[in-house]
Amino acid sequence: MTSETMFYQPQGNEISLFEHAYNNQLPMMIKGPTGCGKTRFINYMAQRLQRPVYTVSCHDDLTAADLVGRHLIGADGTYWSDGPLTRAVREGAICYLDEVVEARKDTTVVLHPLTDDRRILPLERTNELLQAPAEFMLVVSYNPGYQNLLKGMKPSTRQRFVGVSFDFPAPEVEVQIVMGETGIDEAMAKRLVNLAQALRSLKDHDLEEAASTRLLIYAARLLLSGFQANAAIRAAVIEPLSDDDETIAALMDVVNVTFA
Amino acid sequence: MEEQVGEIWHKWITRRASNNYPQAGVTLASVHKRLMILFRALGGDLGLPLEAASITSYESRRSWLQRLAGSGLSASLAWKDERGIRLPPQIDVFPERQFNEDLYTWLTLMLLGDRQHQEPWLQSNQRLTQAILQQFPNLRSLYQGLVTAHLKQRYAPHSLPAAEREQELVIRQALLHPGSQTRLPQAEFLPQAVLLWLHPFPPVSQQESRLQDAKAEPGGQQQNVETERRAAERVENPESKDRGLLTIRMENIFSWGAFSNLDRSTDEDDDLKGAEDTIQDLDKLSISQGGKQAAGRLKFDLDLPAASEDDVRLHEGILLPEWDFKKQQLLPDVCRVIPMLSADAEPMSLPAELRTSAKRIRDLFQQIAPQRYWHRHQPDGCELDVDACVRYASDKRAGLSPAADGLYRDLRIGQRDLACLLLADLSLSTDTWVNNQARVIDVIKDSLFLFAETLHATGDRFAMYGFSSRRRDPIRCHQLKRFEDNYNDRVRGYINAIKPGYYTRMGAAIRYGTKLLSKQANNHKLLLIISDGKPNDLDQYEGRFGIEDTRMAIREARQAGLHPFCVTIDRKGNDYLPYLFGSNGYLVIHQPTELPKKLPLLYAQLTQN
Secondary structure (H helix, E strand, O other): OOOOOOOOOOOOOHHHHHHHHHHOOOOEEEEOOOOOOHHHHHHHHHHHHOOOEEEEEOOOOOOHHHHHEEEEEEOOEEEEEEOHHHHHHHHOOEEEEEOHHHOOHHHHHHHHHHHOOOOEEEEOOOOEEEEOOOOOEEEEEEOOOOOOOOOOOOHHHHOOOEEEEOOOOOHHHHHHHHHHHHOOOHHHHHHHHHHHHHHHOOEOOOEOOOOOHHHHHHHHHHHHOOOOHHHHHHHHHHHHHOOOHHHHHHHHHHHHHHOO | OHHHHHHHHHHHHHHHHOOOOHHHOEEHHHHHHHHHHHHHHOOOOOOOOEEEOOOEEOOEOOOHHHHHHOOOOEEOOEEEEOOEEEEOOEEOOOOOHHHHHHHHHHHHHHOOOOOOOOOOHHHHHHHHHHHHHHHOHHHHHHHHHHHHHHHHHOOOHHHOOHHHHHHHHHHHHHHHOOOOOOOOOOOOOEOOOOOOOEOOOOOOOHHHHHHHHHHHOOOOOOOOOOOOOOEEEEOOOOOOOOOOOOOOOHHHOOOOOOOOOOOOOOOOOOOOHHHHHHHHHOOEEEEOOOOOOHHHHHOOOOOOOOOOOOOEEOOOOEEEEEEEOOOOEEEEEEEEEEEEEOOOOOOOOOOHHHHHHHHHHHHHHHHOOOOEEEEEEEOOOOEEOHHHHHHHHHHHHOOOOOOOOOOEEEEEEOOOOEEEEEEEEOOHHHHOEOOOOOEHHHHHHHHHHHHHHHHHHHOOEEEEEEEEEEOEOOEEEEEEEOOOOOOOHHHHHHHHOOOOOOEEOHHHHHHHHHHHHHOOOOOEEEEEEEEOOOOEOOOOOOOHHHHHHHHHHHHHHHHOOOEEEEEEOOOOHHHHHHHHHOOOOEEEOOOHHHHHHHHHHHHHHHOOO
8 A cells, every 4th residue: 555645535424434334333335337436435534544454355165164265285284374354353343344245145254243333243164253353344245235135234244234335436536536537627627527427327228237436447547648539438338347348339329429 | 013103203203303312311310329329318308208209290392303202291390299209210301321310319319308388389480499509519520510401402582482482591590590580471482391300290199189270270170160169068078987899888878968089189070060060969079188199099898708607706806096297196096906716727737748848947946946055175264174274284284385265164045034925917819929930928928937947946936917907996806826825736726817907007016016115024025027018008107107107116116125027028028118117127039939948047047146
């Protein structure tokens, strides 16, 4: 992490909410679509609170042992190795579980004793009972728009968190973000954001996912480095949204009308 | 011979008279998806479908060639109404293909705006044009290109008689400088169709436009019958619930004084004398605005079977609400859903022709059936695999250098806490044939059999119902299998007894399914709907009303924590299902006969761990 302050443009009261949750040792849950700034927010808050972050990208093969730790076999026999969650508890860091719904549900059950007032992490294998220090904070995030019948957070897990919903920022804010992130001029940032607004209204109808702020930033970077405008939009914004040729052609029509 | 010559002459002269360029033509079908996405992306109403406009009569001045050929009496223009947006089925007015495509784009943009109430045609089109050019400055060159090309095709002003010349000049100015013209001079003919503008008098809401015409032009053909004041009342158009055969007791109609539900709004009779006479005979005038859309008029009603012939009604039914999108409110307790059991169902085993497929599917699904067991030799896991570790350690002691992978074992849990309720559309349209052997209903029957076999194999809890409706009461819901029933010969008998019913009031059926499924204690609840077409019914449920009500019912199901999913064999499903179920919430099966085999696979995909 660099020493200079990370760029973060707040959407609402999330910074103060995070600080209050941190001060009161409450775990936090962040919901929001892909590329709307969830991970950036955590990293920014970690920097602000001067805590290290352990990020775990969850997937369906993630086991409880991956979080807590396991015995490994080395040259001199077996030894215990802490997982990211255990390490965060020991060091009083922020443990961030990204896309937590991707993890199997039995995995996330290890979080339960950490997320109520006990704030403990029992390690059966090493016969330890870790008490989390005040600086430890657990944060999870997921994308609620993701539809799979069996994926979704267990209600009993969900009810252990303070929640905040992220969405794509309001157009004025998003313009600031694109400018702040890339240094592109305001007029161009506005055009990009207008395009994104148009494309977002197609979500669920023609597109599975809305165009994210992240894609706009990619596009702005390509534009800044001198790539031809329409081609940059196509590469950074349109192609990632769809695989269907006809849809891509249609989205390019939208680009031609609103952007070019 | 005469006929042949006539035909050749007709073809030749029509071609000579037409100003079209078929070789550069663009069809709506080829650009449909692109225009739809453009329309929605720029803020168009998500619920409106795009349809081909019908050719409407449009009488403007014709060239002598056109008069000779008898063509040029109609025009294909764009408009928007409550039921959708309409664009010409084909555009081939320009010799360059690009211009024809651009014209489609332009008209789509024109349809984004709304014509304000009673705003004259000239003003509204100028206003829309200005709005587009202001919002999307990139389109200026496209617009200018189209205007230049279109002006070349219009009659030269000097070739027209005075009144029409003035009209033409105004239109030309309005095209070149939108917003500059305020008044369209009157002339004998309608001005030559302006391709870049919307239809001056869209044909759909005829009743409405007639009303407006009547207001706009007092005098004209309106006859002044109101010389004497009459007791007049405005009545709500009574919903003629019992218009079926002999349900009106004719002897009750004693005189003209009684209200007779007579639709005069679309009366083609030019002679108003007859109507006037009738009015003179009436003591009291009852007037209401007909609420029916034109499409509803060609429908005929289906009689319900006599009670003795019908299936068993399980109870008197439950009342459910319905969403009225015009009022934006939920009308409480207007739909009655009646659960029924087929009367003539005989218990039976699985039909012989399905046994092989059923076995294959069962085998497949038993593999993914929920079980919980230790996977050994895993590179990762929650326990050490002692056997593997011992082997590893001993190999090492023995001076070998074994690979240290696969030393763990892991307990994988495949438990599925799932309940699925299947709703099958058993409307009359399932009576159509899909090929020489099978009707839609047969395909649905086979699908239900194989689906039941599948779920039986996985051990997931499931229920099955079939529905069809006849207006709001009754919505018949055939109970094939409840959650608590075992899947057995009796259930197969009920599946075998399904037959085409009436109409598709999908919203009410979904609400009923939601009610049943919400009572289940499972964590995951799948509401699966098999359909063969849009929601529709005899009343206003046809069209937008049904779509909006179904959409609301689906939203309610989601709020109740269910996962609605629709499988359809309607090829046009892509037009309306995204609006109802979202782009991930449905599947269109193009070949109906594939449905029985695809349904179990879809289920596997939806519920995979």
